[in-house]
Amino acid sequence: MELATAPRFLQVTSRVAENVLLARNTFRIRLHAPELAARIRPGQFLMVRLAGTSDPLLGRPFALYDTVLDAQDRPIALDVVYLVVGKMTTRLATLRPDDRVELWGPLGNGFPDLSGREHVALVAGGIGQTPFLAHVRELLGKRGYGGDPARRRVQRVSLYYGVRTADLAAGVEDFERAGAAVHVASDDGSVGFHGFVTQLLGRHEPPAHLVGCGPEPMLRALANLAGTWKVPCHLSLETPMACGVGICFSCVTRVRTDDGWDYRRVCVEGPVFDAANLARDDRTGMHHG
Amino acid sequence: MDLSATLGRLTLRNPILVASGTFGYAREMAGLVDFSKLGGIVPKTVTQKPRPGNAPPRTVETASGMLNAIGLDNDGIDHFIAHHLPYLRTLPTAIIANIAGKSEDEFVQMAEQIGKESGLAALELNLSCPNVSGGVDFAIHPEVTHRVIERVRAVCPLPLIAKLTPNVTDVVAIARAAADGGADCVSLINTIMGMAIDWKKRRPILGNTTGGLSGPAIKPVALRMVWQVARQVKVPVIGIGGIATVDDVMEFLVAGASAVQMGTVNFYDPSAAMRVVGQLPEALGVLGASSIREVVGTLD
Ligand SMILES: Cc1cc2nc3c(=O)[nH]c(=O)nc-3n(C[C@H](O)[C@H](O)[C@H](O)COP(=O)(O)O)c2cc1C
Ligand code: FES
Numbered sequence: 001m002e003l004a005t006a007p008r009f010l011q012v013t014s015r016v017a018e019n020v021l022l023a024r025n026t027f028r029i030r031l032h033a034p035e036l037a038a039r040i041r042p043g044q045f046l047m048v049r050l051a052g053t054s055d056p057l058l059g060r061p062f063a064l065y066d067t068v069l070d071a072q073d074r075p076i077a078l079d080v081v082y083l084v085v086g087k088m089t090t091r092l093a094t095l096r097p098d099d100r101v102e103l104w105g106p107l108g109n110g111f112p113d114l115s116g117r118e119h120v121a122l123v124a125g126g127i128g129q130t131p132f133l134a135h136v137r138e139l140l141g142k143r144g145y146g147g148d149p150a151r152r153r154v155q156r157v158s159l160y161y162g163v164r165t166a167d168l169a170a171g172v173e174d175f176e177r178a179g180a181a182v183h184v185a186s187d188d189g190s191v192g193f194h195g196f197v198t199q200l201l202g203r204h205e206p207p208a209h210l211v212g213c214g215p216e217p218m219l220r221a222l223a224n225l226a227g228t229w230k231v232p233c234h235l236s237l238e239t240p241m242a243c244g245v246g247i248c249f250s251c252v253t254r255v256r257t258d259d260g261w262d263y264r265r266v267c268v269e270g271p272v273f274d275a276a277n278l279a280r281d282d283r284t285g286m287h288h289g
Numbered sequence: 290m291d292l293s294a295t296l297g298r299l300t301l302r303n304p305i306l307v308a309s310g311t312f313g314y315a316r317e318m319a320g321l322v323d324f325s326k327l328g329g330i331v332p333k334t335v336t337q338k339p340r341p342g343n344a345p346p347r348t349v350e351t352a353s354g355m356l357n358a359i360g361l362d363n364d365g366i367d368h369f370i371a372h373h374l375p376y377l378r379t380l381p382t383a384i385i386a387n388i389a390g391k392s393e394d395e396f397v398q399m400a401e402q403i404g405k406e407s408g409l410a411a412l413e414l415n416l417s418c419p420n421v422s423g424g425v426d427f428a429i430h431p432e433v434t435h436r437v438i439e440r441v442r443a444v445c446p447l448p449l450i451a452k453l454t455p456n457v458t459d460v461v462a463i464a465r466a467a468a469d470g471g472a473d474c475v476s477l478i479n480t481i482m483g484m485a486i487d488w489k490k491r492r493p494i495l496g497n498t499t500g501g502l503s504g505p506a507i508k509p510v511a512l513r514m515v516w517q518v519a520r521q522v523k524v525p526v527i528g529i530g531g532i533a534t535v536d537d538v539m540e541f542l543v544a545g546a547s548a549v550q551m552g553t554v555n556f557y558d559p560s561a562a563m564r565v566v567g568q569l570p571e572a573l574g575v576l577g578a579s580s581i582r583e584v585v586g587t588l589d
Contacts, residue, residue: 008317008319008320008321009320009321010321011321011558011559011560049557049558054353054504054505054533055352055353056350057350057353057354057355057504057505057553057557058350058355058556058557059556059557102558104321104559239345240345240346240347240348240349242348242350242355242357242556242557243555243556243557243559245313245317245318245321245559246313246317247311247312247313247317247318247555247556248310248311248313248348248357248359248556249310249313249333249342249347249359249362250345250346250347250348250357250359251345252342252345252347252362253345262341263341263342263345263362268317
């Protein structure tokens with residue numbers, strides 16, 4: 001049984017430090033939130049809500065892109081990268097420095113500790129690259145998170161990143177600077193490999209571990225490739241969330257159980273799952289939605 | 290200031306409860322919410338057998354509200370008693386279990402079973418969940434409502450709260466039937482049946498096609514129903530529906546609610562209930578009142 005002691009997450013009003021364009025329709029917003037930045041770990045997320053309005057009403061989940069340190073190397077802010085897709089993100093894109101948002105987090109389980117693996121491949125599609133920057137930096141010992149000191153955990157990290165078209169590729173330089181070998185694929189061939197990111201990945205040597213984040217068809221292809229290669233694979237899922245903290249039961253996905261499957265909350269039991277533990281919907285072949 | 294709320298046999302520290310299905314099993318909120326500040330917690334509805342719940346998507350945001358069709362995803366009453374109740378009963382606030390039966394017999398059996406457990410302040414009967422297969426709310430007939438409460442009353446010693454659906458033509462008739470059947474109080478409203486459509490795909494957005502509307506969008510409907518029931522039915526009323534701020538709470542109290550439950554707001558402002566409790570004394574002061582009792586049902 002869990003113990004109800006230390007706060008599992010915090011709710012704070014946060015000041016926007018900057019909100020800059022990274023790629024077409026894609027922004028990086030920097031939010032001043034020292035306590036949250038000190039605790040959040042790669043693969044975890046936070047909920048962001050616009051203050052003072054009931055429309056949009058609910059918060060939206062955003063993965064940690066990276067934490068920001070002050071001059072004394074103390075975490076002071078966190079970055080989130082978002083694609084403008086709807087009512088909330090359209091409004092988010094209009095925020096200026098010193099505007100306020102409501103935040104709560106850190107939420108979710110985060111990525112597993114992959115210490116000791118020689119080569120880890122991170123596979124992203126669409127806006128699914130966002131949780132991976134902090135992960136690369138942690139794996140390569142560039143930065144510690146959640147109070148951990150920086151420590152190199154793996155020899156090599158590759159990012160396989162699939163986009164629809166070149167001008168949607170966001171943050172490639174950030175990943176290169178963090179030390180990842182970046183391989184880009186695009187649906188229209190306008191940048192990198194012409195085709196699916198999982199096809200590109202399939203042309204390389206299997207890594208010791210795979211981690212994926214992106215659209216459902218990509219995750220399915222990745223899980224299949226992992227199965228063929230017999231390489232362990234974790235997937236970070238994105239399901240519709242209302243609360244992010246486990247109280248609404250919106251965000252469920254099918255997880256294998258002893259007697260078949262059961263719906264489990266992605267916001268508390270995930271968002272990162274061992275692909276082998278996910279059960280697909282027989283009707284749709286999908287993990288969710 | 291006397292913030293206590295009196296609901297027949299049930300007395301609460303203050304009138305702010307959190308609503309069933311919007312606060313999980315409380316554990317999820319430990320650490321963020323100081324439970325000792327709350328008037329009470331109503332955990333998620335429990336059914337007799339485990340239910341996987343509906344296929345996703347289960348919720349979708351609408352203008353100043355949301356639709357949900359969770360489908361009573363829960364592990365059943367035995368699991369609730371074995372795994373959730375032992376934690377809940379340690380919390381420094383009133384715990385009000387909430388059950389839903391598929392039939393009258395199920396309601397009665399579950400009430401009898403849970404009525405034997407210690408650590409519960411009351412039992413709320415979810416007579417109104419619109420998302421269980423069949424799609425029809427349970428308590429849409431006064432006779433059924435009366436009978437199920439009377440039968441539950443006979444086997445369960447806990448104060449009974451009948452949670453009513455707004456998806457009826459005459460909520461007062463249902464509330465009266467609940468009171469006559471022996472309910473200690475009534476709580477209303479549950480969600481209002483609604484729908485969202487993706488016209489480009491010509492498909493409903495929710496996996497369950499229809500769902501229940503909640504949040505600020507439904508507050509005027511809830512307020513109207515609470516007012517109607519409070520002035521015409523003799524048992525205390527717990528107001529529910531779109532309550533997010535201390536002003537909302539005061540409106541419901543003035544309309545006739547003796548206490549309130551905050552629901553959807555927990556999703557988008559997880560510390561709201563706790564904060565509103567802190568703001569109550571000042572709001573009472575505005576009306577020159579020094580207790581909750583003094584403002585309940587004082588609409589001119
Ligand atoms: C996601 C969700 C799940 C709910 N689940 C339950 C439930 O299990 N049992 C119940 O009695 N009411 C349930 N409700 C209804 C709420 O308790 C409440 O009556 C309703 O949402 C109106 O209040 P609100 O506008 O403050 O949310 C649920 C509501 C929502 C939004
Ligand atoms: S988003 Fe509410 S339970 Fe996961």
